[in-house]
Amino acid sequence: MAVSTPNAAPAIRQRLRPSMPFCICHSSRRSGGVKRLSILTCGKYRVRTPDPLASARIPRMAAQRIPWLHVIAGCMSSGKTAEVVRLLSRREIAGQSVLLITPSRDTRVAPGEVVSRTGTRFPSVVAADASAIRAEVLKRDPDAVAIEEAQFFGADLPGILEELVAGPRTVIVSGLDQDFAGRPFATIPELLARADEVTKLTAICVKCGREATRTQRMRNGQPASVSDELIVIGGMGGDDTYEARCRACHVVLP
Structure with missing residues (x-):
């Protein structure tokens, strides 16, 4: 015709x-x-x-924002950062604006980017607390924002993230769901309860090779005591190091 x-x-x-x-x-x-x-x-x-x-022009549909909270939790070395970068990268490819925020107290990498254990890099901004997260998001107004190491941002984080999700926008949160002693860690359990989507990641136990769900703190080569301070940044040449362990191989001294 x-x-x-x-x-x-x-x-x-x-x-x-x-x-x-x-x-x-x-x-x-x-x-x-x-x-x-x-x-x-x-x-x-x-x-x-x-x-x-x-x-015959066909209108192009703009990305529709929806309120969505996605929490990625797991022990150390379980690939949380790599998963965050993957999720943000696919949104960037689709033309969406994204923002990655890291805590200022995490000094293992230089400010301005995150680096996964596989070497994947992604630009980021640094925030000191949950209020600073809110300020950065409201200033930049991204379609999606990701928060790395959420356990370091304090008790105000869940409420502020609810505000940001209501924007509406997608908020992706990653963090350790258990501390070095295997206890629920900071605000991560509450965020898991509030989440619309949960991704639970595991690592490989360095002792036996089974699936690891715990983070083992070692102090001077020995398992840490349950009475030790809750938050110690490892990997900076100090006395404390961390490794992934399964439940059976996880050891906490009295």
Whole structure:
């Protein structure tokens, strides 16, 4: 079928089944200053039109924001950062604006980016507390925001994240759900209860090779005591190191 009127495209579209994709392929040439007709192709239908994009333009749908809280929890070395970067990267590819926030007290990497254990890098901004997270998000207004190491942001975090989710926007949170002694850690249990989506990740136990769900703190090569301070940043050349352990291999001294 061929039609040579510029207004034919809407008529053709009315004849299409809803499931039939409407694909535009066109080319135009000028000869002696006169623009020749272009061909618009839609399945078996062909439309001759001097302006195919004007007469058959298909509106592009903008990304619709929805309120969504996604919590990613697990022990150390379980791939939480890599998963956060993966989720943000796929949104960037789709043209959405994203923001990654890390706590200022985590000094293991230089400010301005996160680095997963597999070497994946992603730009980030640093915030000192939950109020600073709110300020950064309201200033930049991203479609999606991710919070790394959420256990370090204090008791105000759940309430502030509820405000940000209501924006509406997607909020992705990652953190340790248990402390070094295997106890529920900071605000992560509450965030898990509030979440619309939960991802629980595991690592590999360094002792036996089974699935690891615990974070083992070692102090001077020995398991830490349950009475030790709750938060100690490891991996900075100090006396404390951390490793992934299964429940059976996890040891906490009295």
